[in-house]
Amino acid sequence: MSTLEIKDLHVSIETEQGTKEILKGVSLTIRTGETHAIMGPNGSGKSTLASTIAGHPRYTVTSGSITLDGENVLDMSVDQRARAGLFLAMQYPVEVPGVTMTNFLRTAKTAIDGEAPALRTWTKDVKAAMQQLRIDADFAQRNVNEGFSGGEKKRVEILQLELFKPKFAILDETDSGLDVDALKVVSEGVNRAHEAGNMGTLLITHYTRILRYIKPEFVHVFVDGKVVEEGGPELADRLEEEGYDRYAPGAGVAVAPAVQA
Amino acid sequence: MTDITTEKARIGAPSAQPFIDGFTEEGENLSPVNTGTNTSTTSEQPSAGPLAGASAKSHSHGGGVGVPDSSRAGRLTSYTLEDFKALTGLEEDWRFTPLRRLRGLHSEALTGTAPAVTVSAPAGVRVETVGRDDHRIGSAGIPEDRVSANAWAGFKEATIVTVPAETSLESEITVTLTGAGTDAAAQHIVVVAEKFSKGVLVLGHEGSAVVSENVEIILEDGAELTVVSLQEWNDDSVHASSQQAKIGRDAKFKHIVVSLGGDLIRVTPTARFAAPGGEVELFGLYFADAGQHLEHRTFVDHGQPNCVSNVLYKGALQGKGAHTVWVGDVLIQKNAEGTDSYEKNQNLVLTDGCRADSVPNLEIETGLIAGAGHASATGRFDDEHLFYLMARGIPEEVARRLVVRGFLNEIIQKINVPAIEDRLTEAVERELAATDN
Numbered sequence: 001m002s003t004l005e006i007k008d009l010h011v012s013i014e015t016e017q018g019t020k021e022i023l024k025g026v027s028l029t030i031r032t033g034e035t036h037a038i039m040g041p042n043g044s045g046k047s048t049l050a051s052t053i054a055g056h057p058r059y060t061v062t063s064g065s066i067t068l069d070g071e072n073v074l075d076m077s078v079d080q081r082a083r084a085g086l087f088l089a090m091q092y093p094v095e096v097p098g099v100t101m102t103n104f105l106r107t108a109k110t111a112i113d114g115e116a117p118a119l120r121t122w123t124k125d126v127k128a129a130m131q132q133l134r135i136d137a138d139f140a141q142r143n144v145n146e147g148f149s150g151g152e153k154k155r156v157e158i159l160q161l162e163l164f165k166p167k168f169a170i171l172d173e174t175d176s177g178l179d180v181d182a183l184k185v186v187s188e189g190v191n192r193a194h195e196a197g198n199m200g201t202l203l204i205t206h207y208t209r210i211l212r213y214i215k216p217e218f219v220h221v222f223v224d225g226k227v228v229e230e231g232g233p234e235l236a237d238r239l240e241e242e243g244y245d246r247y248a249p250g251a252g253v254a255v256a257p258a259v260q261a
Numbered sequence: 262m263t264d265i266t267t268e269k270a271r272i273g274a275p276s277a278q279p280f281i282d283g284f285t286e287e288g289e290n291l292s293p294v295n296t297g298t299n300t301s302t303t304s305e306q307p308s309a310g311p312l313a314g315a316s317a318k319s320h321s322h323g324g325g326v327g328v329p330d331s332s333r334a335g336r337l338t339s340y341t342l343e344d345f346k347a348l349t350g351l352e353e354d355w356r357f358t359p360l361r362r363l364r365g366l367h368s369e370a371l372t373g374t375a376p377a378v379t380v381s382a383p384a385g386v387r388v389e390t391v392g393r394d395d396h397r398i399g400s401a402g403i404p405e406d407r408v409s410a411n412a413w414a415g416f417k418e419a420t421i422v423t424v425p426a427e428t429s430l431e432s433e434i435t436v437t438l439t440g441a442g443t444d445a446a447a448q449h450i451v452v453v454a455e456k457f458s459k460g461v462l463v464l465g466h467e468g469s470a471v472v473s474e475n476v477e478i479i480l481e482d483g484a485e486l487t488v489v490s491l492q493e494w495n496d497d498s499v500h501a502s503s504q505q506a507k508i509g510r511d512a513k514f515k516h517i518v519v520s521l522g523g524d525l526i527r528v529t530p531t532a533r534f535a536a537p538g539g540e541v542e543l544f545g546l547y548f549a550d551a552g553q554h555l556e557h558r559t560f561v562d563h564g565q566p567n568c569v570s571n572v573l574y575k576g577a578l579q580g581k582g583a584h585t586v587w588v589g590d591v592l593i594q595k596n597a598e599g600t601d602s603y604e605k606n607q608n609l610v611l612t613d614g615c616r617a618d619s620v621p622n623l624e625i626e627t628g629l630i631a632g633a634g635h636a637s638a639t640g641r642f643d644d645e646h647l648f649y650l651m652a653r654g655i656p657e658e659v660a661r662r663l664v665v666r667g668f669l670n671e672i673i674q675k676i677n678v679p680a681i682e683d684r685l686t687e688a689v690e691r692e693l694a695a696t697d698n
Contacts, residue, residue, distance in 0.1 A: 054652050057644070082654035090652075094645045098667025098674070107663065108653035143667070144649075160653065 002069050002085065002167045004030045004053075004200060009064035011045075011052050022048045024225035025064070028202075030168060035194065035201040037211060037236060040222030041244040046204045047091055049222075050172040053202075054088035055081050068167070083112055085167030089157040089174050096144040101156070102126075104144045105163060112164050129162045133189050151182040158189035169193065170202045175210035187213030208240040223247045332624060333560060333590045338403040342414040345407035354406055357586040357618050358556060362525045364471045364499045365445045367408045371415030373444025376470050378420045382434040386460075387423040397421060397451055401477035402505025402531060405560075409503035409529075412473035415447030422462065424486070426455035433461040433678055440470025443497060448474040454484035454512075461487040461678050467522075469495040476504040480512035482536065487515040489681055490530075493688065494523035502528045508568075510536035517676055518574075520547040520555045521688055527556040534565040534597075541570040545587070546672040546685070548692040549615070551580025559604070560590040563597035572604035575672050577665055577692075581614035588620045593633060601631035608639040609668050662693050 011023035022045045030036050040046050052059045053066060055078040066073040068084055076084060096104070105126060110116045117125075130137065133155045145153050154174050161169050171190065175183055187210060193199055203214060211233070219235040220227045221244075228247055229235065336354070337344065348367045350360050360367060380388045391398070398419055404410035422434060438448065452462055464476065480486050494500060500523055508514050520526045532541040547555045561570040576585045587606040608617035621635035642664060650660035666689060673685045 056648055077657070078648060078651035079654050079656050079660070082652055088652055090649070094643075094649045096646050096649065096664065096667060098670035099663055104650075104653075104663075107659065108650075108655055111656065111659070112654040164653070 001032045002200065003032075003067075004086075004168045004202075005065075005067045006049075006053075007065045007067075009049070009052070009066065010062045011048055011059050012062050013048075013058055013060065021062070022059075022225055023052070026225070026227060028220065028227070030200040030202055032167065032198060032200050033194075034218065035203060035214060035216040036218045036220060037203045037205060037216035038220050038222055039205055039208070039236065039239055041247070042206065044222040045225040046206075046222050047172050048225075050088055050091075050170045050202070050204055053081075053086060053170055054078065079111065082108075082164075082166075083114075087161055087164060087166035087169045089154075089161055089169065089171045091172040091174075091176065093145050093153045093157055095146045095148075097146055099144050100141055101144055102140045105160070108160070109163060125163065129159055132192070133159050133162075134185055135159060150177040151179065154178060154186055155182065155189075158186050158193075162189055162193050165193070165196070166199060168200045168202065170204070172204050173206060174203075175205055175207060183210060184213060190214055208236050211236045221247065333562075333592045333622065334594070334624070336405060338405050339410060340399065340403055340413055342407070342410045345410050348407055354558065354588075357584075357588075358527060359525070359554060362499065362554065363408070363501070364443070366411065366471065366473045366499060366501050369445050371411055371445050371447035371473060373446035373471065374441040375416070375446045375448045376438040376440045376466070376468065376472055378450075379437045379439070380420070380422060380434065382422065383430050383432045385425055385428050386430065386434055387421075387425065389421045389423075391419050391421055393417070393419070395419065395421065397453065397479075398449065398477070401451070401479045401507040402475075402503070402533070404475065405503065405505075405529070405531065408473050408501045408527075409475055412447040412449070412475050412501075412503075415473075416449040416475070417447075419449035419451055421451040421453065423453040424455060424458040424460040424484075426481070427457045428455075428460070429458070430460035433463055433681065435463045435465065437465045437467065438470075438472075438474075440466075440468030440472070440494065440498060443469055443471045443499075446470065446472045448472050449477075450474065451477045451479070452486070452488065453479045454481060454486040456481045456509075457483040459485045461489070461681075463489045463491060463681060465491045465493065466500060467493050467495075469497050471499045472501075474500065474502040476502060478504065478506035478514070478516075480506065480508050480514050480539075482509040483511050484509060485513040487517070487676070487678070489517045489519065489676065489678075490528065491685075491688075492518075492520040492523055492526050492528070494526070496522065496524060498523040499525045500527070502526075503531070504528065505531045506533070506541075508532060508534045508536075508539035508541060511538040513540045515542045515675070516544065517672065518543075518545040518547075518557060519672075519685060519688070520545070520557070521692060523553070523555075525554045525556075527554075527558075529558045529560070531560040531562065532570065533562040534568045537565045537567045539565070539568045541568070542675070543570070543572040543574075544672050544675050545574035545576075546669050546689075547574070547576040547585055548669070548689065549576065549578045549580075549583035549585045550692070550695065551614075552582045554584045554586075556586040558586075558588040558590070561592070561602060561604070563591070563593040563600045563602060566597055567599040568597065569600075570602045570604075573672065573675075574606045575608070575669060576606075576617065577609045577611060577669060578615035578617055579611040581612075583612075583615040584618075585616075586618045587637075588618075588622065589635065590622045591624070591633070591635065593623075593625045593627060593630060595626040598627055598629040599631055600627075600633065603632065603634045603636075605636040607637070607668070609665060610639060610641050611665070665693060666690075
């Protein structure tokens with residue numbers, strides 16, 4: 001059982017206009033086996049939270065903490081975080097020219113496990129995982145994400161999730177840009193990883209659509225860099241009907257105080 | 262200037278010292294090196310950095326209207342050394358080259374012993390050593406600069422390698438030139454791919470040499486030929502190599518230059534279409550370490566209709582004074598309708614104190630073409646590449662090497678000959694290993 005704990009996190013970025021605070025005090029605790037959905041309108045800071053957990057250099061933590069089983073995540077470099085068991089499925093996976101998927105997957109798996117995977121089983125595992133995600137076998141020889149469609153890139157992110165077996169998966173708008181079929185395939189992948197029993201999931205999404213396939217126990221609504229409302233799956237249903245408008249400034253909705261589940 | 266060359270390059274960080282002493286943004290002020298007449302240059306560094314100005318002016322490099330240099334078509338070609346004036350370093354095609362380091366290739370008679378030639382070839386291939394009067398010499402090209410003409414004046418015998426008509430070679434031909442010392446020498450190689458033949462030739466350069474080399478490559482109708490020119494000289498070597506190819510009807514030519522070792526290397530591949538329907542690919546890979554000058558000037562002359570050309574050169578630079586130059590000329594003549602051409606150069610700068618010059622030139626004299634494009638990009642590590650790999654647990658150093666390897670692999674992957682790909686991968690690995698020291 002692992003715990004990822006985010007406490008009163010404040011994050012800012014440097015812009016041409018100066019320093020801008022994006023996250024204004026976020027607290028969140030995720031445990032193994034739990035699925036948390038973070039929902040919110042564009043620009044609310046959802047993706048910033050994801051990138052900050054992964055350690056993207058663009059984001060500066062000004063106060064607060066992130067710990068993984070008590071270890072200070074903010075002290076770790078990007079690669080150390082990944083080796084500690086955090087996985088970020090990226091919203092816009094980059095193309096890495098000249099590096100084949102096969103080489104990349106093996107290099108990453110070796111780094112995460114601290115030893116090279118046994119060649120025979122590894123090749124078999126990769127093949128099986130690709131098949132389940134309906135990724136063509138020839139992708140293994142292609143360069144990382146190069147020329148992949150949006151849906152293919154997302155499937156390859158989930159492929160890594162299944163192969164690397166992290167303690168916590170952060171899915172940054174993995175559903176955006178996917179058609180229904182791809183959404184199902186990707187969701188099945190996440191659910192498989194979850195059912196293996198050693199993972200907690202932070203699902204960041206703008207839409208409720210993916211929640212038909214991945215069932216969160218907890219839903220957090222993000223507005224303007226803060227969690228403004230929290231609840232169970234029923235909160236997602238309500239968002240589907242009402243949208244985010246009622247959280248807009250001046251909408252006059254009494255926002256329930258954010259209580260950690 | 263502060264000395265910060267030992268500092269690891271930070272991705273995305275602006276370079277504190279993007280210039281090499283004595284070099285300005287435009288390169289003309291190489292003169293302290295070449296002629297001693299120019300002003301000091303370090304105070305003229307623009308605050309915008311080395312890229313903005315260079316790219317903005319890259320189309321004006323040919324000089325003004327009426328100046329012979331203004332079109333590649335107007336460049337002097339001659340078999341006679343005396344037709345070329347003594348070099349000053351201000352010439353369009355020499356302005357990036359430190360003449361002082363040419364060790365006389367441009368100014369002395371080339372009387373040194375030429376690098377020894379050894380050829381290993383599959384059965385059927387003809388290998389001959391011939392005198393200057395052989396009729397095949399001079400059939401693919403006329404010297405385009407003084408150093409090439411000097412070699413023409415100075416070579417004593419030539420090696421001619423012929424792939425016979427309608428022969429598909431099962432393995433590659435390897436021509437190895439082993440330097441015999443650093444007295445300025447001349448070399449001449451001729452490669453003939455006869456009608457409908459198919460083959461791969463590796464031209465390896467190793468040892469120590471100061472040599473000007475002319476390589477003539479003839480592709481007869483329907484021939485398919487790959488030539489890999491591999492420069493793995495010792496550190497004291499100086500090498501100028503004019504490699505001119507004449508492309509017959511429907512012939513396919515793939516040319517790959519790999520420059521890794523040597524003090525100064527200047528390779529000038531030229532491809533000319535002699536008939537319609539030809540295809541040319543010019544690829545290049547270079548890795549410049551501290552103090553190395555690696556220069557590549559490609560020229561594709563579209564003088565026939567319905568031909569295709571693609572040029573891609575990629576380079577990495579590391580260490581103080583590492584200097585690379587790529588100048589890509591593409592000329593689409595008036596009668597070259599249906600031409601499809603593209604050229605691109607990409608450089609990856611790994612440390613401070615390096616300089617990459619990149620000048621894509623495109624001249625188009627007809628509008629009836631399928632395509633013509635040119636591109637150039639010089640940059641440091643892409644932050645996002647590094648982040649992506651590190652977010653998968655890969656340590657920074659491993660990720661960097663993966664990215665450099667990947668960057669250069671794009672060229673190696675074009676070769677399609679496993680044995681050579683492996684050899685080049687190893688060579689790149691050695692360069693990368695040197696990065697860690």
